[in-house]
Amino acid sequence: MTYEEAQQWLDALRQYEYRADLTAFVRRDQFGGDWFAQNLVPGNREQTMAFEDRFRRNAPDHSEAWFEVVFWKLFSMPPRRNQLTSSIIETSHRGTPQDFWNACTAFTREGSLGTFAVLQQFFVAKNALPVVATFVAFASPERFPMIDVQVVRAVRSYCLAHPEAAHNGLFARQHDRPLTTRDWDFYCAWIKWCRSSALILEDRTGTHWRARDVEMAAFQNERSHMPALPLIA
Known part of the structure; x- marks a missing residue:
C-alpha cells in the first residue's frame, strides 16, 4: 500500500459524519436533564469519539448511557427508532448497568460467542448483532469495530x-x-x-x-x- x-x-x-439528535427521543423527559441532551451535528469523528468517551465514563453506573447509544445507533431509522429504543429499554430491565458492563468487558477480553450472548440477552430477543456490537465498539474502539x-x-x-x-x-x-x-x-x-x-x-x-x-x-x-x-x- x-x-x-x-x-x-x-x-x-x-x-466521517453520522448525525444524531438525541433530544429527539420521545421518552427523554423520563431520564432527567443530563440524558438525551446532545445533538451530534455534524456528527464528525471528534464528536463521535467524545460520545464514545461519555459512554465509557457512565456505562458502569448508569443504564441511561446504554440507552443513549441505542438511540444514537438507531437514529438513521426515523420511522422505528423511538419504538425500537423503547423496546430495548424495556428488555434491559433484566439487569443493572454493572451487569451490562461486566458482560461487555468479558466479551472484549474473550471475544467468544458465549460471552457476546450474555451481553446480548440483556437487550435483544432474537440474536441481533448490530446494537450489541455497537456497545462493544464504544467500550473498546481500539480493538472492535x-x-x-x-x-x-x-x-x-x-x-x-x-x-x-x-x-x-x-x-x-x-x-x-x-x-x-x-x-x-x-x-x-x-x-x-x-x-x-x-x-x-x-x-x-x-x-x-x-x-x-x-x-x-x-x-x-x-x-x-x-x-x-x-x-x-
Whole structure:
C-alpha cells in the first residue's frame, strides 16, 4: 500500500459524519436533564469519539448511557427508532448497568460467542448483532469495530474491487438481511481485518488508527457512494 493510497483512507476517515439528535427521543423527559441532551451535528469523528468517551465514563453506573447509544445507533431509522429504543429499554430491565458492563468487558477480553450472548440477552430477543456490537465498539474502539448493513455493503464493494482481500481473511456477505449471530464468522473476520488494517494504515499515514476508525472510513466511503477504497496490504 502506497502513501497516496493510505491517504485516501485517511481522507475518508476525516470526512466521517453520522448525525444524531438525541433530544429527539420521545421518552427523554423520563431520564432527567443530563440524558438525551446532545445533538451530534455534524456528527464528525471528534464528536463521535467524545460520545464514545461519555459512554465509557457512565456505562458502569448508569443504564441511561446504554440507552443513549441505542438511540444514537438507531437514529438513521426515523420511522422505528423511538419504538425500537423503547423496546430495548424495556428488555434491559433484566439487569443493572454493572451487569451490562461486566458482560461487555468479558466479551472484549474473550471475544467468544458465549460471552457476546450474555451481553446480548440483556437487550435483544432474537440474536441481533448490530446494537450489541455497537456497545462493544464504544467500550473498546481500539480493538472492535461496529457492524451493520452499511458495513456489509462496504465489505462487499471492497472484496469485489480487491478479490485478494480474501488472503487477509476478509470475505463478502452476499445479502443484506438483518445481521444475527448466524453471521458470527463474518463479524469475527471483520474484527480481525479492522485490527490488522489499523496497524498498516497507522504505519503508512503516521496517524493513530483504531479498529473502529477503519470501520468509520469504510462506512463513510460506502455511504457517500464512492468507489471502493484502495487495497490495504
